[in-house]
Amino acid sequence: MTTLNRRSLMKAVGAAATLSMVGTAARAEDKIKIGFIFLGPIGDYGWTWAHNKGREAIDAALGDKVETIYVENVAEDASAIPLIRDLANQGCKLIFTCSYGYMEQTLTVAAEFPDVKFEHCTGFKRADNVATYNSKFHEGRAVLGTIAGKMSKSGTLGYLGSYKVPEVVLGVNAFALAAQKQNPAATVKLVLIDSWFDPPKEAAATETLINLGCDIVTTHTDSPGPLQILEQKGLFGFGQGADMSAFAPTAHLTAIEDIWGPYYVQRAQALVDGTWTSTDTWDGMKEGTVVIAPYNAAVPADVVALADGVQAGYKDGSYDIFTGPIFDQDGVEKVKAGEVMTLEQLATIDWFVKGVESAS
Amino acid sequence: MSPEFIIAAIVTVVGLATPILLAGLGELITEKSGVLNLGVEGMMLMGAICGFAATAATFNPWLGILSAAAGGAIASMLFAVLVLQLNSNQVATGLALSIFGTGLSSLIGNAFTGRIVPQFGSIFPDALAKDPIWKLLFGYSPLVYFALAMVPLTAWFLKSTRAGLILRAVGENDHSAHSIGYSVTGVRYAAIAFGGAMAGIGGAYFSMVITPMWAEKMTAGRGWIAVALVVFAGWRTGRLLAGAYFFGFLMWLELFAKANGFGNSLPFLQDIPSQVWAAMPYVMTIAALTLISSRGNVGASAPACLGKPFLPST
Numbered sequence: 001m002t003t004l005n006r007r008s009l010m011k012a013v014g015a016a017a018t019l020s021m022v023g024t025a026a027r028a029e030d031k032i033k034i035g036f037i038f039l040g041p042i043g044d045y046g047w048t049w050a051h052n053k054g055r056e057a058i059d060a061a062l063g064d065k066v067e068t069i070y071v072e073n074v075a076e077d078a079s080a081i082p083l084i085r086d087l088a089n090q091g092c093k094l095i096f097t098c099s100y101g102y103m104e105q106t107l108t109v110a111a112e113f114p115d116v117k118f119e120h121c122t123g124f125k126r127a128d129n130v131a132t133y134n135s136k137f138h139e140g141r142a143v144l145g146t147i148a149g150k151m152s153k154s155g156t157l158g159y160l161g162s163y164k165v166p167e168v169v170l171g172v173n174a175f176a177l178a179a180q181k182q183n184p185a186a187t188v189k190l191v192l193i194d195s196w197f198d199p200p201k202e203a204a205a206t207e208t209l210i211n212l213g214c215d216i217v218t219t220h221t222d223s224p225g226p227l228q229i230l231e232q233k234g235l236f237g238f239g240q241g242a243d244m245s246a247f248a249p250t251a252h253l254t255a256i257e258d259i260w261g262p263y264y265v266q267r268a269q270a271l272v273d274g275t276w277t278s279t280d281t282w283d284g285m286k287e288g289t290v291v292i293a294p295y296n297a298a299v300p301a302d303v304v305a306l307a308d309g310v311q312a313g314y315k316d317g318s319y320d321i322f323t324g325p326i327f328d329q330d331g332v333e334k335v336k337a338g339e340v341m342t343l344e345q346l347a348t349i350d351w352f353v354k355g356v357e358s359a360s
Numbered sequence: 361m362s363p364e365f366i367i368a369a370i371v372t373v374v375g376l377a378t379p380i381l382l383a384g385l386g387e388l389i390t391e392k393s394g395v396l397n398l399g400v401e402g403m404m405l406m407g408a409i410c411g412f413a414a415t416a417a418t419f420n421p422w423l424g425i426l427s428a429a430a431g432g433a434i435a436s437m438l439f440a441v442l443v444l445q446l447n448s449n450q451v452a453t454g455l456a457l458s459i460f461g462t463g464l465s466s467l468i469g470n471a472f473t474g475r476i477v478p479q480f481g482s483i484f485p486d487a488l489a490k491d492p493i494w495k496l497l498f499g500y501s502p503l504v505y506f507a508l509a510m511v512p513l514t515a516w517f518l519k520s521t522r523a524g525l526i527l528r529a530v531g532e533n534d535h536s537a538h539s540i541g542y543s544v545t546g547v548r549y550a551a552i553a554f555g556g557a558m559a560g561i562g563g564a565y566f567s568m569v570i571t572p573m574w575a576e577k578m579t580a581g582r583g584w585i586a587v588a589l590v591v592f593a594g595w596r597t598g599r600l601l602a603g604a605y606f607f608g609f610l611m612w613l614e615l616f617a618k619a620n621g622f623g624n625s626l627p628f629l630q631d632i633p634s635q636v637w638a639a640m641p642y643v644m645t646i647a648a649l650t651l652i653s654s655r656g657n658v659g660a661s662a663p664a665c666l667g668k669p670f671l672p673s674t
Binding site: 041043158190191192193203204205207209210211212223224225228229232247357358 | 365368369371372375376379466470473474475476479481566570571572573575576577578579580582611612615616618619620635638
């Protein structure tokens with residue numbers, strides 16, 4: 001706690017927007033160093049918070065062999081390059097860059113340090129010493145859609161998203177398709193606010209979706225703000241990235257939790273064993289990367305059973321929400337009956353399914 | 361569109377407009393004294409965390425608001441000492457205050473992340489505050505009425521009081537005001553403190569009213585909009601009020617257009633990329649500024665000493 005405060009204090013008085021401080025978890029010259037580049041503050045209760053939990057899992061599992069260091073609040077621009085390079089110069093043998101926007105920066109530094117291994121989160125460009133990893137967040141969205149489709153009285157659902165990127169498009173589509181399995185007439189009103197984090201705008205967007213008839217709103221932005229609005233109005237929503245029930249004890253039906261620990265430990269172990277290779281990993285519920293938080297008491301038993309069924313289906317491979325027939329917004333058949341979308345198709349998706357209402 | 365829909369939309373617009381109106385009124389007074397304080401974003405964040413922290417500690421939102429005003433004012437005093445005592449560059453010092461306030465609020469906020477406080481909502485009975493019709497008048501936080509009351513009060517202060525006249529004199533011609541015996545530095549300290557307090561209250565609107573929680577950088581750039589709003593308003597209180605609600609309306613329009621698609625009635629609007637809607641408030645600011653300045657009003661209404669350090673010839 002002391003180091004945390006001192007670090008934050010230096011950040012405050014340093015008065016430099018891009019200034020980021022390196023936190024050191026443990027010091028021992030003989031341990032292998034592993035570095036992390038984080039997008040937000042580790043206390044954001046969302047994306048970076050979850051990645052930091054993964055880092056702590058390495059410390060817990062392999063603390064006698066490795067030590068971890070991290071840099072937080074790293075912008076997704078050229079300023080990331082010297083910070084990644086700095087971690088390599090400090091002797092890190094494995095560096096995780098934990099956001100999509102570090103793709104080219106990671107490859108640039110990786111070319112300078114062929115002996116250092118890199119892991120880029122949610123990217124698709126690899127090299128001999130650059131692996132990529134991602135999470136099937138959309139599997140969690142299918143569970144949320146199942147609950148929302150069954151519980152919504154109006155049949156009009158709200159979806160508050162950030163940008164039109166494949167991760168969000170997959171989330172919207174999985175949510176809508178799962179809801180329509182419960183209520184074929186269900187529609188999803190979509191608002192993309194062009195930001196991952198803007199609590200007042202997230203709140204206003206949630207109010208607007210409610211005003212347009214949505215009685216359940218799910219969020220694909222990072223703040224708990226929308227849940228607080230839903231709590232005030234007596235409506236329902238879901239947590240994003242972490243269990244946010246503390247912010248909305250009644251409105252929070254459940255949440256998608258990002259669990260990076262098992263993957264991080266596995267990769268750190270591979271580094272220690274000398275078996276690390278450049279891979280492309282896209283794990284989901286089966287591997288425990290996507291976890292559904294405990295259900296709220298407001299979720300009826302039959303809905304819990306349906307949601308658990310989806311989870312079980314993903315774990316044993318018998319369920320995939322992206323199984324045809326799937327139609328796009330204009331009613332064109334994109335996936336034929338019985339076909340399942342490939343990982344390649346999922347990773348590059350840019351169209352919304354039928355029943356999604358959006359301005360663009 | 362039912363009356364209930366329109367009323368609910370107005371309530372959302374009021375929520376978007378109120379914090380920038382509060383911060384804008386404070387900045388207007390500061391600028392009227394001849395000081396340009398670009399640190400509004402930092403002062404709002406200081407107000408947001410101080411208001412939240414005091415409310416979390418005492419469960420008294422009124423103490424929270426006082427604490428928010430104090431937090432914003434204290435932050436503004438750092439700026440005041442630098443620009444008034446040491447004559448540092450106002451633009452650079454204001455930017456530094458924004459960055460400093462962001463960092464310091466994050467530091468204080470470390471202990472408050474993940475906590476919630478009761479919302480500082482309407483003080484009227486639920487029968488009025490939650491009624492789909494009556495909430496148009498009674499469904500707001502006391503801060504909304506406070507902001508609206510401050511508009512005529514500020515206008516009256518500037519136009520009809522002796523203190524307001526002195527403040528304007530200091531902003532228009534500091535040397536003349538000094539030569540007839542007024543303390544330019546003293547007046548500017550007071551104006552900067554008022555600006556800081558109002559920005560702090562505006563920030564607290566985010567952490568105590570809209571989303572009663574603390575999150576780093578939760579004002580998400582509204583302080584900059586407040587600074588732009590003062591210019592947009594031509595340093596006039598009435599226009600500031602209209603501008604704040606116009607900005608609020610544009611922000612709401614973006615969200616409404618995206619959620620509703622306009623597709624049913626105006627299909628061609630469906631092809632407009634969402635980024636265009638997001639940029640709309642800023643585009644409208646530029647358009648309004650161009651329009652106003654082309655008519656020569658902006659130059660005439662800006663305080664003549666705005667941004668210039670006061671160096672009395674002794």
